[in-house]
Amino acid sequence: MAEPMTAAAFHAALRAEGVTVVEVGDWKAHNRNHKGAWGPVHGVMVHHTVTSGTARTVAICRDGYASLPGPLCHGVIAKDGRVHLVGYGRVNHAGLGDGDVLQAVIAERALPVDDEADTDGNRYFYGFECENLGDGHDPWPAAQLDAIERAAAAICRHHGWGAESVIRHLDWQPGKIDPKGIDWTAMRKRIAKRLGTAPPMSTPAPKTPEVSLAKLRTAARTDPPKAGTPMSYKGVATVETALVDEGLLARSYSDGHWGTKTTPAYAAWQRRCGYSGQDADGIPGRGSLTRLGLKRGFKVVD
Structure with a gap:
């Protein structure tokens, strides 16, 4: 400081x-x-x-x-x-x-x-x-x-x-x-x-994309698209790409904001996983997100 x-x-x-x-x-x-x-x-x-x-x-x-x-x-x-x-x-x-x-x-x-x-x-x-x-x-x-x-x-x-x-x-x-x-x-x-100091450590790139459940849920609940603002969480784009690959979303918006079309697409994924009612509300849960990650190559973290 x-x-x-x-x-x-x-x-x-x-x-x-x-x-x-x-x-x-x-x-x-x-x-x-x-x-x-x-x-x-x-x-x-x-x-x-x-x-x-x-x-x-x-x-x-x-x-x-x-x-x-x-x-x-x-x-x-x-x-x-x-x-x-x-x-x-x-x-x-x-x-x-x-x-x-x-x-x-x-x-x-x-x-x-x-x-x-x-x-x-x-x-x-x-x-x-x-x-x-x-x-x-x-x-x-x-x-x-x-x-x-x-x-x-x-x-x-x-x-x-x-x-x-x-x-x-x-x-x-x-x-x-x-x-x-x-x-x-x-x-x-x-x-x-x-x-006159030692060279800094390099920052290794993660081999497997990681998606934070907590950050993703926050984005899904509070983050409608805002034109011109910085993305709130990169993991949104990772999940959107996975939903596109599953045929549930037309395209990945890749702007880091959880848009209005992403929620129903994720709800459709939850229903595909066997969830219904409030458990298929389009807000990611650990079970559905883990299944999506295992299928589409990303790791779910807290």
Whole structure:
């Protein structure tokens, strides 16, 4: 647990790490603090912008959009390696993410799979947006990768964190892919080397998909589709795919929300399992979900 640096200390830490800093307007006072607390801080999050052109990218990250007001990060890391400071305090960069991931960052251990959006990341993370189209083809110049390494290390050095405290947006919020195209294992090793610490542990991908009964039931009871919101639980998509394979659902919506068509489809699966009445209400139970998992290749956990 750490209190955020002052803006002056943040600026000084970046410069001390060899970062070329560009101050943009009133960045020290430009924030979203009126929307909620910033801090305690626990880590650094890296994103890509899906934009091209440094001037345009910086302007967007400073001002935001009508639907997502700026600032959208603390610093914009341009392709030439310069870091443009656009805001300081609470900023709109992380959004809702997985609380289990936050606990892993705090403990500096291997990250679990991010499968729900239940925790306000804007409060807990420093955020850097990197100028890149995010299509897997737009290159990441050496100067930009060096700046990511240095900027992340600067914050970690100040707070006494290791490279395990530096994560991607895709590690945090289900459905995100950024920053696409960076060898993240190599980047975290670079950060660790700069800090003089041991390389962080990699996060193994689960061999068999896991579905939490408790999280799935919560989604089924309280989570109608919400356009434009992050998925609440990845396991919903796993179950929907299984229902499609069983011929009970036309398609998997894959947005992590338990929709109105998923409930009757699951109720049909419950009836196929021999349940009736309230036991076939479309809300998953352990017996029916376990049978579906055994048939369709996922594991049911608490």
